[in-house]
Amino acid sequence: MQVRTLTGGLAAALAVTFSLMGGQAAVAAPPADADRALAARVVTYDASGSAEFRSAVDRGAAIWNESVDAVELRPAATGQRANIRVLADNGWPRAITTSLGNGTVYIGRQAVTEGHNTIRISSHELGHILGLPDRKPGPCSSLMSGSSAGTSCTNAYPNATEKAEVERYFGGAFAATAPAVPLNTVIVD
Numbered sequence: 431m432q433v434r435t436l437t438g439g440l441a442a443a444l445a446v447t448f449s450l451m452g453g454q455a456a457v458a459a460p461p462a463d464a465d466r467a468l469a470a471r472v473v474t475y476d477a478s479g480s481a482e483f484r485s486a487v488d489r490g491a492a493i494w495n496e497s498v499d500a501v502e503l504r505p506a507a508t509g510q511r512a513n514i515r516v517l518a519d520n521g522w523p524r525a526i527t528t529s530l531g532n533g534t535v536y537i538g539r540q541a542v543t544e545g546h547n548t549i550r551i552s553s554h555e556l557g558h559i560l561g562l563p564d565r566k567p568g569p570c571s572s573l574m575s576g577s578s579a580g581t582s583c584t585n586a587y588p589n590a591t592e593k594a595e596v597e598r599y600f601g602g603a604f605a606a607t608a609p610a611v612p613l614n615t616v617i618v619d
Contacts, residue, residue, distance in 0.1 A: 475487070483552065490549055535556060570582075
């Protein structure tokens with residue numbers, strides 16, 4: 431904020447100086463806070479350990495990108511440390527959050543073997559990293575209802591309430607409201 435004030439003060443001083451000297455000055459205003467709030471926060475993920483679920487993880491991330499504006503999930507560049515690590519294992523799907531937008535997701539084969547949709551699992555677990563809790567039992571229209579919606583449910587999209595929560599957690603000055611998922615929490619779906 432002080433840098434902005436100094437920049438604004440310097441620009442005003444230059445404008446006055448130029449006008450006193452008979453010249454004209456055109457000063458570009460710094461971007462408004464509202465414009466900065468519209469920029470998405472980038473959260474990177476590393477799905478190299480997700481084995482056969484790699485395409486489901488990428489699709490789950492793409493679904494979040496289609497659904498919200500305040501955060502964007504991107505694959506981490508080679509050598510870049512990712513915010514989210516995605517792994518496959520033989521257990522039940524789960525997420526371990528370390529802070530908002532950071533943690534580890536496990537795409538557990540047990541749920542897949544039972545017939546649950548891999549893209550819904552991926553999108554759901556990423557939802558936990560984005561601050562959302564489980565909402566069980568719940569209907570198929572609620573992504574965060576997870577496995578309680580049954581194996582026939584393939585909806586991988588967050589509903590309006592879930593979208594609004596993520597927008598609120600990542601929008602503006604970040605976390606005007608604390609996420610519903612306590613940090614350093616293991617969420618077993």
